Structure formats: C-alpha cells, structure tokens
Amino acid sequence: MTNYRAGFVTFVGRPNVGKSTLTNALVGEKIAIISDKPQTTRRAVRGIVHREDGQIIIVDTPGMHRPRTLLGERLNDVVHATLAEVDVIGFCVPANEPVGPGDRFINEQLEEAPKARKIAIVTKAETVSRDVLAARLVDVQGLREWDDIVPVSAAEDIQLDTLTGIILALLPDSEPLYPSDMKTEESFEQRAAELVREAALEGVHDELPHSIAVTVEEIVTRDDGVTRELYVNIVVERDSQKGIIIGRGGERLKRIREQAQREISQITEGRVIVSIRVKVAKEWQRDPKQLGRLGF
Ligand SMILES: Nc1nc2c(ncn2[C@@H]2O[C@H](COP(=O)(O)OP(=O)(O)OP(=O)(O)O)[C@@H](O)[C@H]2O)c(=O)[nH]1
Ligand SMILES: [Mg+2]
Structure with a gap:
C-alpha cells in the first residue's frame, strides 16, 4: 500500500480538559466515558480512526495532576507509560481557562518522549471569543x-478533520495496524463497566467521584441467545457513600441502572439487563492490594 500512514497518538492534559470527548468525536463512537468531574478516565483507552490514507490509534489517558492517593499516582503512571510508546503527543489545554502551573508541569513531562512529535490542541474553542482564543494560542x-x-471543539465539530489531518501527516508510513472495522480494543465487559461508572458519576460531588469503582461480577447469556444479564458491582469507600449512591428508597440507584442499561444497549446488538450491587471497600484508593483487585 502506498501513501498510507498509521501509528499512535496520545492526548494528555489536566483532568477535565476534554481529552475523552475529543477521542470519541474523532473515532465517531463512544469509546471513553465523559463527565464534568476530574479523573474520569482511569486507563489508557484506545480508539481507532480510519481514513482512506491512514489509521490513527488514539490513546486517551487519565488527566495528569498532583496525586493525593495511590490511585492518583497509578493514574499518572499510566500517562508516563503511554508517553513512551507513541508517535505523536497531543497536549490538550482548554480555551476557557488560562495556561497555568498544571499545564506547565505536564509540558515539562513531555521531555520524556524526545522522539515523539508534539502538537498543542486548544479544546472547547467554541466557549470563548476570538480574542480570548487568540490570546490562548499565544500562551x-x-x-x-x-x-x-x-x-x-469536540462539542461543535470545529476543526476535527483538520486535527485528524495534522496527526496523520505526523505518523510514519505503515501498513494498517488494525482491521478496518475495529474502533476500539476495549472489550464489551470493560466498556459496560465504564458506562455504569459514568452513570454513577452523574450528580455526585466532592470526594465521591474519586471513590467510585465498578467491577463486573458475571455476564450470563440467556437461552434465547440474544439477551445478556450483567451483574455489576459499584464499589465505594465508606458506608455513607453507599447510602448516597443508593439514594432515598433506592431512587438514585434505579436511575443509575436505567441510564447504564440504555447506554450499554447502544454498544451491542442484543438485549441487556443490568443488575447492580453497591459494595464498600474501605479506603481502596490508598490500599495497594485493593487497587490491584480493582485492576489498577
Ligand atoms: N463546551 C465544551 N465542553 C466540552 C468540550 N469537550 C469536552 N467538554 C466537557 O468537558 C468536560 C470534561 O470532558 P472529558 O472529555 O471527560 O475530559 P477529560 O479531559 O477526558 O477528563 P479526565 O478523563 O478526567 O482527565 C465534560 O463535561 C465535557 O462535556 C467542548 O468541545 N466544548
Ligand atoms: Mg477522560
């Protein structure tokens, strides 16, 4: 194949700057979950963009931040490991916040990847005036x-094709790395767990978002061959948090279950029935053994 390029790009930046939203927009499918809470992404999530002239494998990473827990350290480790293995780094800063110490700190970390090509992506561009955007670009x-x-802007589809073209031009000549119909390496189980966590993140505040993890206990396919029952655990760190997740009369948990079931149904052809149990694993964010058990 001539004039075909393929390779890896990672989006890095502070939490909440829109890395996952951008990944989904470029791939054209919901690969990574989104929320307005920091630290939504907790793994390196791969999404694949297919074009006639090439293939971009996007590695969406957790937001980089000053870690306060062992989980926080592990998330930063994920980013460092990813930096070392990509062709292109897309450093994301949001248009609606000034470039600050957090951004400068991350920018310094990019030195770890001397060979990678580096581009800056100013996200959420539709939220500011032309003047503010121009000032941000200068910074x-x-x-x-x-x-x-x-x-x-991932929200308003501004310059997404341009960005795809820029990344592609920086990738090496290569045969395709993935089959042409593959949009992610994430398994159904992993995506389902994440969609439950996304539903659980809605409407919770403060420390609780950080305390939520989700595990899949079991997936059972019914005799009809098209219906899957998902048995899922929402894990929190304290009894009080368990109460919040469940809500008065089980109202919140019911909403989480319904949203998760709706979202998971969109990534599979068959029917999905979700059952959720809420469990407490005391201080799991700080406990190496529990972190291991939860996959970190
Ligand atoms: N207005 C606007 N909001 C956006 C845009 N892209 C993302 N957002 C919002 O920004 C918030 C964070 O988005 P995410 O994509 O989860 O951010 P992230 O950088 O992946 O965050 P972490 O995974 O926590 O590091 C969400 O509320 C998004 O809806 C955009 O282009 N415009
Ligand atoms: Mg994210």
Missing part, C-alpha cells in the same frame, strides 16, 4: 516549539 505557543497548534 500555548510560548510553552515550546510545537509541530503544530490547533484550536478545536
């Missing part, structure tokens, strides 16, 4: 010599 430009700088 970002001051951080280092970028291979490119591009403002985008």
Whole structure:
C-alpha cells in the first residue's frame, strides 16, 4: 500500500480538559466515558480512526495532576507509560481557562518522549471569543516549539478533520495496524463497566467521584441467545457513600441502572439487563492490594 500512514497518538492534559470527548468525536463512537468531574478516565483507552490514507490509534489517558492517593499516582503512571510508546503527543489545554502551573508541569513531562512529535490542541474553542482564543494560542505557543497548534471543539465539530489531518501527516508510513472495522480494543465487559461508572458519576460531588469503582461480577447469556444479564458491582469507600449512591428508597440507584442499561444497549446488538450491587471497600484508593483487585 502506498501513501498510507498509521501509528499512535496520545492526548494528555489536566483532568477535565476534554481529552475523552475529543477521542470519541474523532473515532465517531463512544469509546471513553465523559463527565464534568476530574479523573474520569482511569486507563489508557484506545480508539481507532480510519481514513482512506491512514489509521490513527488514539490513546486517551487519565488527566495528569498532583496525586493525593495511590490511585492518583497509578493514574499518572499510566500517562508516563503511554508517553513512551507513541508517535505523536497531543497536549490538550482548554480555551476557557488560562495556561497555568498544571499545564506547565505536564509540558515539562513531555521531555520524556524526545522522539515523539508534539502538537498543542486548544479544546472547547467554541466557549470563548476570538480574542480570548487568540490570546490562548499565544500562551500555548510560548510553552515550546510545537509541530503544530490547533484550536478545536469536540462539542461543535470545529476543526476535527483538520486535527485528524495534522496527526496523520505526523505518523510514519505503515501498513494498517488494525482491521478496518475495529474502533476500539476495549472489550464489551470493560466498556459496560465504564458506562455504569459514568452513570454513577452523574450528580455526585466532592470526594465521591474519586471513590467510585465498578467491577463486573458475571455476564450470563440467556437461552434465547440474544439477551445478556450483567451483574455489576459499584464499589465505594465508606458506608455513607453507599447510602448516597443508593439514594432515598433506592431512587438514585434505579436511575443509575436505567441510564447504564440504555447506554450499554447502544454498544451491542442484543438485549441487556443490568443488575447492580453497591459494595464498600474501605479506603481502596490508598490500599495497594485493593487497587490491584480493582485492576489498577
Ligand atoms: N463546551 C465544551 N465542553 C466540552 C468540550 N469537550 C469536552 N467538554 C466537557 O468537558 C468536560 C470534561 O470532558 P472529558 O472529555 O471527560 O475530559 P477529560 O479531559 O477526558 O477528563 P479526565 O478523563 O478526567 O482527565 C465534560 O463535561 C465535557 O462535556 C467542548 O468541545 N466544548
Ligand atoms: Mg477522560
């Protein structure tokens, strides 16, 4: 195959800047979950963009931050490991917040990947005036010599094709790395667990979002061959948090279950029935053994 490029790009940046939203928008399918809470993404999630002239494997990573728990450290480790193995790094800063110490800290970490090409992506571009956007681009430009700088909006589909083109041009000549119909490496089980966590994140505040983990206990296919029963655990750190997740008369848990079932139904052809239990694993974010059990 001539003139075909393929390779890896990772989106890095502070929590909540829109890395996962951008990943989903470019891939054209919900690969990674989204929320307005920081630290929504907890693993390196791969999404694959297919074009006639190439293939981009996007590795969406957890937001980089000053860690306060062992979980926080593990999430930063995921980002460092990813930086070492990609062709292109897309450093994301949001248009609606000034470039600050958190961004400068992450920018310094990019030195770990001397060979990777580096572009700056100014996200959420539709939220600010032209003047503010221009000022932000200048600030970002001051951080280092970028291979490119591009403002985008995943919410309003602004410059997404441009970004795809820029990334593709920086990738090596290569045969396709994935089959042409594959959009992610995530398994059904992993995606289902994440969609339950996304539903559970809605409407909770403060420390609780960080305390929520989700595990899949069992998936049972019914005799009809098309219906799958998912038995899922929402794990929190304290009894009080368990009460909040369940809600008065089980009202919140019912809403979580319904939303999760709706979302999971969209990623599979068959019918899905979700059952959720809420469990407490004391201080799991700080406990190496429990972290291991939860997959971190
Ligand atoms: N207005 C606007 N909001 C956006 C855009 N992209 C993302 N958001 C919002 O920003 C918030 C964070 O989005 P995520 O994609 O979860 O951010 P992230 O960088 O992946 O966050 P972590 O995984 O926690 O590091 C969500 O509320 C999104 O809806 C955008 O282009 N415009
Ligand atoms: Mg994310």
